[in-house]
Amino acid sequence: MAEEKNQDLYSAFAIMEQGGPVKDFTYTPIPLRPDEVEIKIAACGVCHSDLHQQNNDWRIAKYPLVVGHEIIGHVINVGSEVSELKKGQRVGVGPQTGNCGNCSECHRGQQQFCPTKDKSYNSATGNDKQPMTYGGFAEKIRVKAAWVFPIPDGLPTNQAAPLLCAGVTTWTPFVRYGVTIGSKVGIVGLGGLGHVGLQFAVKMGCDTYAISTSPSKAEEAKGYGAGFINSKEAKDLEAHKGSFDFLLSTISANGVNWNQYLDLLRPDGKLCMVGLPGDFSVSPGKIVCRRLTVCGSYLANNQEIRDMLKFCAAHDITAAVEVLPMTAENCNVALAKIHNNSVRYRMVLERTTL
C-alpha cells in the first residue's frame, strides 16, 4: 500500500497570512516518532476557533497555518512503541495531541491544562523544518498514540468528526459539575456546540431546554427531545425563573445580560461557560444570596474524551453537519459560512479522494 511508505510530502490547505484565504500547501512532515501513528484523514470538522486563528484574534497564530482539529481518519502507520492502535483502525484527533506528563495538571489527570501541551496545529514542534504543527485541513497527520481516539463502530465519520472538539467541549461540564439524571438543564445558544450538548443532556435523563434568541430553532430543539425558551421573551424567562440546576452557555457575544441567566437558576444552580464572550458582568448579590456558581470548562481530559465517544455510540449522538469535499475553495467557503453564522450546525470537510 502506498500509504505505508513514509512519504516526504503532505498535501494540505493553509492560511498563509493573517486574515488571508486558505490556499493549497504542501509540507514535509517530521519523521514518524516511535510513540506516534500516522493517520490518513477522512474528514475534518470546522470550528469557530479555526476562524479566530485565521484572523489571529488571539494573537497566537503562526503562519502558514493549517487549521482543523476535528479529525477522523484511519491509521496507516504505527510507531515502534505503539501497541494499542493498529493499521486500518478508524480513529479521531482533537485539539490536543500531547501532554508533558510531568506537571501538576498532568499528575492530577487534567492534561488539558498542561501548560506545554501539544496541539493539533499552531503548536511548536522544536524542529527547524516544520516549526509548527499542521492540523486537519490536510491529507495526513502524525499524532502521539495516547491522543488518538478509537471511533466506536456505528458512529458515521462525517457526523462524528465534530465530536472531537464540540463533543469534547460540551461533555466535560456535565461530568465536572455534577449534572445528573433529573437535573433541569438549559443549553444557551443552539449552534455547533449547543446542539451536541443538548443531546448529552437529553440522553442523560435531564429535563432539558434549548435557550436561544432564534425562535426558528424551537422545532429543532423539540426534535432533539428538549423544550425551548426564547431568551428575548420576558414571559418565557419568567415562567422558568429560579428553576434551573445547570445552564451551559455556548454563546460568545459581547454585552450579554448575564443577570437574566442567573435569574433562571435555583439556589446552588450553576452557569457554565464554554463559549467565550468578550466580557462578563453580574450583580454579585445574585451569586451570594442564592449561592450560585459561575464557572467554565475547557476541553477534556484524555479519559473523558474516550467516555464521551462511547456514550455517543451508545446513544446515537452525532453532529448535524453540512459536508463539502476538502478543497482549498471549500475550506474558504466553510470559514465564510461560520463567519456569517449560517451553518446548521457544523461544517465538515470530507477527504473524498487522495
Place this chain on the structure above:
Amino acid sequence: MAEEKNQDLYSAFAIMEQGGPVKDFTYTPIPLRPDEVEIKIAACGVCHSDLHQQNNDWRIAKYPLVVGHEIIGHVINVGSEVSELKKGQRVGVGPQTGNCGNCSECHRGQQQFCPTKDKSYNSATGNDKQPMTYGGFAEKIRVKAAWVFPIPDGLPTNQAAPLLCAGVTTWTPFVRYGVTIGSKVGIVGLGGLGHVGLQFAVKMGCDTYAISTSPSKAEEAKGYGAGFINSKEAKDLEAHKGSFDFLLSTISANGVNWNQYLDLLRPDGKLCMVGLPGDFSVSPGKIVCRRLTVCGSYLANNQEIRDMLKFCAAHDITAAVEVLPMTAENCNVALAKIHNNSVRYRMVLERTTL
C-alpha cells in the same frame, strides 16, 4: 425566679427611623408559642448588616428596628412542645430563626434559602401588636427551638456570639465547595468575617493566607497561623500566581480588580464571595480556559451551624472582640465604629445587668 414569669414588656434598643440613632425602646412580645423558648440575652455581636439595615441600604427595613443577630443567652422559659432545650441552658441565635418546612429548599435541607424563612429581626410576625420581629439589642428574645443552638462548654460567651453570623457565614463555603486538608486557601479581607474564616482554614489543615490591602495585619495573620499577601503589591501576587485552590472573599468594596484574584487560582480553583460588593466583572477567558469557579455563600443550614459550633469548641476558635455594655449609647458607638471600619474585629454588646 422573676425570669420565669411571662413578662409583658421587654426592654430593648431600637432604631426608630431610617438613619436614626438607637434609642431606648420597650415592646410587648407575642405570647410564647409551644415550639419556642424564651432567652435572656447575655451578649449580642454587631454585624455590618445591622448598619445596612439602620440606613435601609437594602430597602427592606421596617422601623422601629431592633437589630442584632449574633445572640448568646440562657433559656428562661420553654414552650410546651420543646423537649431538646432546658431552662438555664446557654444557647445561641443567629440571623435565621425559622423555616417553612414545606418548600423545595427546606425539603433538600438548605433552609437558609427558604423564601419565607423567619429572621431574628425585621421579619413579619403576622401579629398586629408586634408586626415585626425584634433582634438581639434587647433584654430577651423568643425563638423557635429548632433555631436555637446549644453553645458548647468552653466557648466564652462574648467571643462566641459573633460565631452565630460571622462563623455561620464563613463555615459553609468550606463545606459546600470541597475545601479540605492540604488545600491552599486565601481569605480576602481580614475583618469580622475574615478573621473567623482564617481560623477555620488553618485548623482544617489548609495552607492558609490572609490577603489584604493592610500590611499592618500581617502580624495578626501570622498569629493565627496563616501567611500574608499584600494585595496592593504586584510581587506578592506574582509569587502566588496560579497556586490557590480556594479564595474566600469577605470584601464588600466596589470597583475591585477581580481579575487579579482569578489569576491567583490554579485550574479548577474557586473564588467564593461572602462579602457583598456592588459590582462584579471579570474576563470570561480566565474562567473558561482554566476552568475557574466564581461562587457565593449565604448563611448555613441548620446542621452546619451546629457542626460549626462544635468545631469551634474543639479547636479553640473564637472571634476577636471589643466589648461594651449594652446601652443605647453604646449601640450607637458600636455602629459608628463599624461605619468607620475601626473594629478589630467584631463589636459585642454585653448585657451585664438586668
